[in-house]
Amino acid sequence: MTWFARLWATSTGRFGVIVVVVVVATAIVSLFWTPFDPGATDVANRWALPSWPHLLGTDATGRDLLSLIMAGSRTTVVVAVGAGIIATVIGVALAALGALTARWMRESVAVFVDILIAFPVLIIAMMIAAVFGGSLWVVIWSVGIGFGVNIARVTRPELRRVLQSDFVLAGRASGLTPAQNLWRHLLPNVAPVFIVQLSWAMAVAVLAEAGLSYLGFGAPVTSPSWGVLLADLQQYLTVHPLSVLWPGLAIAFTVLGLNLLGDGLRESTDPTLSRRRSPSAGRARQHQPEVVS
Amino acid sequence: TGGGSSPSSSKAAADPNATVNVRLVLEPGNLDIRQTAGAALDQILVDNVYQGLVSRTPDEKIVPALASDWTVSPDGLTYTFTLREGVTFDDGQALTPEDVVWSLQTRKDTAAWSDSGRLANVATIAAEGQKITLTLTKPDSSLLWNLTGRAGIILKKDDTVDYKTKANGTGPFVLTSWKQGDSITFQRNDKYWGTKAKAKEIVWDYIPDNQAALNGALAGELDVVTGFDANLKKQVEANGDFALKLGSATDKFVLAMNQKSGPLADKRVRQAIRQAIDHDAIVKANGSGVPLYGPIPKPDPGYEDLSKVAPYNPDAAKKLLADAGQKNLSLTLTMPSFYGTTIPQLLVSDLNKVGITLKVNSVDFSTWLQDVYTNQDYQLSLVDHAEARDFENWANPDYYFTYDNPQVQNLYAQSLAATSETDATNDLSQAARIVSNDMAADWLFNWNSVVAVATNVSGMPVDNINARINAAQLTKSKG
Amino acid sequence: MIRYTLTRLVLLLVGLVVASVLIFLALRVLPGDIATLIAGTSSTPAQIAAIRQQLGLDQPLFTQFADWIGGVVRGDLGTSLRTGSTVASELAEKAQVTVPLGIMALTIALVFSIPLGVLSAMRRGRPEGTGLSVGAQALAAVPVVWAGMMLVVVFAVWLGWLPAQGFPRAGWADPWAAFRALILPAVTIGIVEGAMLFRFVRSATLQAVGEDYVRTAAAKGLTRDQALVRHGLPNVGLSIISVLGLQIAGIIVGAVIIEQLFSLPGIGRMLVADVAARDLPKVQGELLALTAFVLVIGFFVDLAHRIIDPRQREAS
Amino acid sequence: MTLEVRDLVIEAGGRRVVDGVSFDVADGARMGIIGESGSGKSLTALAILGLLPDGAAATGSVLWNGQEILGLPDRELAELRGDDIGIVFQEPRTALNPIRTVGRQIAESVRIHERVSKRDARARAVAEARRVSLPDPERVVDRYPHQLSGGQRQRVAIAMALACRPRLLIADEPTTALDVTIQADILSLLGDLVTEDGMSLVFITHDLAVLSRIATDAVVLARGEVVERGPVARLLAAPESHVTQGLVRDATATLWSPTHTTLPEPPGEAS
Amino acid sequence: MTLVRARGLTRRHPVPKKTLFEKKTFTTALDDVDVDVREGSALGVIGESGSGKSTLVRLLLGLDTPTEGSIEFDGRDVDAGASARDLHWLRRETGIVFQDPYASLDPRMNVGRIVGEPLWALDVLEGSAARRERVAEVLADVGLEPDMATRYPHEFSGGQRQRIALARAIVHRPRLLVGDEPMSALDVTVRAQILALLAKLRERDKLTLVMVSHDIGVVQNLCDEVLVMKDGRVVEEGPTEKVLLHPQAAYTRHLLSSIPTLPAR
């Protein structure tokens, strides 16, 4: 079975995949079509309740909420992917430095990572926002840095473990250079741990976008973004409670999807959850059922 | 609107021991009235704690304060004030003429103090008994007005009070505590020289979040909510314990355009932007305020209706842009982040309709000060200029407005030098018309204050309360 | 153990030094300064220069850093440029809101996540276990701002049981009012953080279910649930302790947002205001204190690990 | 005290992995269960005590002294476990709780079933540790599992299973993870204990040589079914089913033989 | 003729410092060991867990650097510190099978790639077709179907996996095959099969074998020389017959007497 089939077989994974597909598809569709121009205001029709033609209603300046939510998924995708990429680069770099280099280097990197972890994401965000003004980049970089450090922390021991595994040694015995070994054996085997972390990082990024937008460090106030929309509409919560529901639901739905995707990936890639790991020493005999799920 | 304070609708007798909780939006950085800029300080400290020789009413009339009366020589060069007797500072020390001379002189001579430039025309300050005499180098029709503000505040000579966190004034209230990030508390000054304040205690609660303020009001934790978002009107009125009051104000939301270079140096582009913006929609979306088409708002002298200069007309705007050869114009608006999202949303949409892509960069106020105000590194900027009678900025070519028209500068100088109020006003309105015709900027609207006042509260001023709130009459009845 | 503590202490100090340099440098990159802010929108360059000199902002960077660090070493976190009061005293004052808020939030998070996480792991595969897990997943996905608003609308605005915002001016002199003011904010952070913790507890417990030593314990005459609780959980607890270290950072972030939402005069809101005001000495003092706090928590987490886990307690 | 297993069927992961296994263990008997890896030996043992892992379920009948114990509520089964029936598992590395002293773990079943005080429990732990020949029992009870060697840990596991003097001991490959020298010690220890107390023993292994040392009778499992049963000596000397024959042949092929060193005849062709 | 010749091999590992203030300490995994492996012979290494068997094997194959001592392979110095490419000559001559059939195969590679890895890495045989052919051939040699090359390790039983590992170790036709307890993780049935396979390869390809095992039966059946180790030292060595049937060292005797036996048939 491919990893995807295994993922699809778990109910969490399936839900996660569906959510991600829905969000990405919405983002793509919104590039070409939304019911209304998401930026177009129509003050005469402000605070319309859900009805035709504004299926989800309108906001304080009469913008169509459905169009805004659709267009906002673009921002969400950009934030999630951007934060994901930065977290990946930082995570891999720090994990590699912390696992593959000389011992003094490994240990200093580990200490450095521990210090960085002590800086909450938000504080990184505030600093970046103060320098460059509120923008998506603030969210992307701060979550990317913050979670990259987390990923490094989780991936490093995993990398060490794989590094000490017999098949890496066997690779050396077969004549592989360290670089070849890294590429052929180490990275593919660390990838699962990594991907799981990544999907959680993306979930955090989506949530962080909402939190940072509320504090004014997030996306530009006029860009279609769920976080901005939520921050914007929450001011009128007691008067127009229905409108604030939509961005909240969109965020919760996406975050739930990404979290469950991460859980599903973990279930479907972690060998400890399907069969017991072989003891590293001793003469424990292993048995393998004919069909492995 | 227009009255100094809202009449109380409650018949119940005022409670002399009342504590009134007033929500304000922006907290001052510190309490140093000498040099810390920002309306947040004047708003509560001037009149209530600190006083000048003269003061002003919410509708901009100049009235006696520490001076019981004053005279101006016919040539407009000598101002003579009679200082009241029996005035004491909060620390118990009596106010002396030396304090007055020292305060004004130090203000004039200390660059770091705010508004020191406003006393630039004053040549000498002298005291003789209770008579304080100011002689001027040239007539200055704004001097009295200036003395009602920071420039005229009277402090105790060589006071050692920690100005940053405490105050020592002569007003009807004593500042008793400042809990940073939360509230400032005033207590009635029982040794006040004039009519004593009505409430025993006023608490200024700083709550930036509108919804939190509304919740606080609904939960009975606040008696007055200023800076109320008119969009939340329904909620507060449904509650029945509050009434919404509208007050006039001199807040001008100025869409400044950097006309030194780039596409905005072209007057047609600036006009196109003005005509593309639907000012009525902005007012409607904001829920309060009045449209404004020139640099002087209605409460200030020199106001006239300039709505014909650049009326809303997207088609005309498109044509102007085409004439100017601007296709696919993309502009960046730099604005402090605390003005909310409604206005930028409308601007983006309106400009988009005529083919201008607007990017909005909302930043910390300090970043705005550095980039826009100091370095003039911007294309469009949006700031609320709350100060009354601040036309001088259009006559200052170095100001961040980047507007430089000698004719306007002359007219303004002329108005300052005028010894008759009518002349001064006429000069101002003429200058304002030129500024608007030059498309020096766009004035989105004249903000009005919206105040939610509990039905058992009386004496809450509603006009111009962004500039100052005289709380002497403010009080609450029991129940 | 003592040696280990010393080693770990050295690491902690190294961490603090690195952090202080990072903080100092990072803040100097901020555009705008407090002098222009004090001077305002009708200022002249001369006025700004005068203020800058008055505040010592014209000193070279290194001098400023040396002054600051020198003070920190002597236990002086610095003074605010805006108000002239010491950072330490302001932190101490705001801590009266934030620390109880954090403790309450953490307590709520723990009280709700640990038993329910364990329960849902024990009832895995059954409707109630799945239901708990789905509920927690959903809660963990809710933005904290949204959760806070909903709670306010229900419990403060509709039902009027609890205050909607603010903190009593009397502070803890009026303990009941102060406590009530913190309930909604703490519940908001508590359930969102607790939901995340729940997921962790559940998965750690599920892992413990499969451990051989839990089965061994059951073989000795415990029911399987008892075996899990008596033998699995203490081990789960070990990993929860490490996660808690990180959770504290999460609570700090939550506090910044929540203090804003509930207008609480706490450290988070003060920090945001100070950054906006470019009161750099104060911001760096606050950040250093915050970082030190998290690092110290990390220190104690590691020590706790050592003490609880005999495998690590061993020196050699 | 007899154990009767009748038509035990275990479904795991949607497959039938134990299919109709029956056997009896009389009082004082030493019964072996052998079979190749994956033949269902461990699951059978776990099913008897109601300790099957998640996703596995048993049907059929398990009688302990004539009482049906299969499908009893966990609470009632728990009273039997450790008291009437003790079990030792294969892997000494993971079978002990890493954060509890071994003394506490040894005495736990005593505390559960006999409700003795903490102090008495400790004394019992020392006594039990001595019984399984742990060195320096007074001190060893205060150690943690990671401070013991593999052989010592397995002794602890045995002490734990025996602490309440069960009537039946199930040993699931208790020596597979150990060195031969240690294995020899443990086997003789077990043999002695069973003889002394007269309890019955179910010994699970895949190793015929080990089986022949410890058990008198055995059942042979293959793919979840019993393919042959009888006295061990007979099974080794004259295996009937070809599964047993294969096991015996393969065992001989790789087994150390102190008498000859010539290569034996080629073993079963690689499949 | 001596294929491998090692003198005075010592390997110490630093004990990780638990605190900054500790002195550096070492454990000695291997202590002054001499080994000679004759071309075409089969050397068995036995001894209890932790006696340094694996350490010895790694040193012999240049996978680890000795703290002291030297190794020659076919008269040429083995320098484990050299770059991977500079060791290709040694890798072409040697192959290794590890104990754990689950841990030694990369779960994310198919069998064809795993087995073909030495060919690829060592640049043996030109062209992917030739390599594929050799992989199919060697799979057949170890008793697996050639079409299994496209499957993944987890689809195989332990015994089959160990054959895959064996195929990888011999795919480039080395002269020396080293097994580090290649059978101890398998059950008797499979063990017998692998044993037969090794015997066949030894016969047919004239492989030199070094076989580490705690399982004395395996050594007895496969090897003509034996090395007995304890605590990093060699306690006894010599022809299999001599050492196993007439052990001299007390430890060897104890070891042999611990082994369970079947009653004679």
Ligand SMILES: Nc1ncnc2c1ncn2[C@@H]1O[C@H](COP(=O)(O)OP(=O)(O)OP(=O)(O)O)[C@@H](O)[C@H]1O
């Ligand atoms: N939790 C489980 N879920 C699904 N299948 C299982 C589970 N546990 C065991 N099995 C399968 O049941 C069969 C019997 O397993 P069992 O552990 O009883 O074998 P065994 O005879 O003890 O083998 P070994 O000698 O290797 O210990 C095997 O095919 C195994 O794969």
Ligand SMILES: Nc1ncnc2c1ncn2[C@@H]1O[C@H](COP(=O)(O)OP(=O)(O)OP(=O)(O)O)[C@@H](O)[C@H]1O
């Ligand atoms: N990387 C290492 N760091 C520290 N000590 C090590 C390391 N590798 C091996 N040792 C120690 O060296 C000694 C010999 O180990 P080695 O693995 O060679 O033993 P072995 O005979 O192969 O044992 P086994 O039969 O368990 O595989 C052991 O005490 C081991 O703990």
Ligand SMILES: [Mg+2]
């Ligand atoms: Mg088993």
Ligand SMILES: [Mg+2]
């Ligand atoms: Mg080894």
